[in-house]
Amino acid sequence: MADPSFLIDITLDDAGLPPPTAETEQERRVAIYDLLEDNQFTLTIDDAPKGPYKLVLGIVERRLVFRITTKDDKPASEFHLSLSPMRQVIRDYFDICESYFNAVTSLPPAQIEAIDMGRRGIHNEGASQLQERLDGKIAVDDMTARRLFTLICVLQFKG
Numbered sequence: 001m002a003d004p005s006f007l008i009d010i011t012l013d014d015a016g017l018p019p020p021t022a023e024t025e026q027e028r029r030v031a032i033y034d035l036l037e038d039n040q041f042t043l044t045i046d047d048a049p050k051g052p053y054k055l056v057l058g059i060v061e062r063r064l065v066f067r068i069t070t071k072d073d074k075p076a077s078e079f080h081l082s083l084s085p086m087r088q089v090i091r092d093y094f095d096i097c098e099s100y101f102n103a104v105t106s107l108p109p110a111q112i113e114a115i116d117m118g119r120r121g122i123h124n125e126g127a128s129q130l131q132e133r134l135d136g137k138i139a140v141d142d143m144t145a146r147r148l149f150t151l152i153c154v155l156q157f158k159g
Contacts, residue, residue: 004051005139006043008071010035010127012155013058023101024154031150040141043068057148059083059155066138081133083156089126090156093149096122123149 010032014020020028041053047072056067063080070076083090096119103112127145130152134140140148 005040006052007035007039007041007055008052009054010151011054011056012151013056013067017059017155019111020154027150028154030156031147035144035147036149039049039144040139041144042139043077043137044139045077045137049074057151057155064152064155065096079137083152085133086126086129086152089122089129090153091151093119093122093126094156110141113141126153 012028012032033148041051041055043049043051043053052071053068053076054071054073056065056069058065058067059079062083064083065078065080067078068076096115098111100115100119103115107115123146124142126149130149131140131142131145134145
């Protein structure tokens with residue numbers, strides 16, 4: 001029998017946030033598509049219902065909110081995480097992404113590649129921090145953590 005520990009639906013609750021730019025909306029769509037194609041997402045809390053799961057990810061009062069239901073929309077878990085421990089890596093990720101997008105239009109390929117390597121490194125760092133913050137609540141693989149980190153950054157984008 002296949003492992004039911006995965007996401008089948010992801011919604012971003014962006015109520016009260018500025019409307020996304022076209023680039024931010026594209027990042028959002030790609031991250032959600034990639035997540036739904038391949039993810040590992042296991043609730044590790046006591047008495048957690050089995051997946052597959054639906055996830056609503058949002059920001060409420062500067063806290064990251066995970067609202068998880070079963071495929072039948074029955075509540076599975078909800079928890080809030082402070083974003084404070086991740087603020088610096090999110091800021092660094094925004095800064096290097098801006099550098100990357102500026103570089104693409106004006107720098108030679110070798111410099112673009114160097115900036116992109118740095119961007120991937122910061123993205124990996126953010127994903128790793130997210131996995132640590134989720135420990136004891138949700139277990140995710142590295143690629144799922146990377147894509148969730150992207151969605152968290154999208155929710156943090158101020159326009």
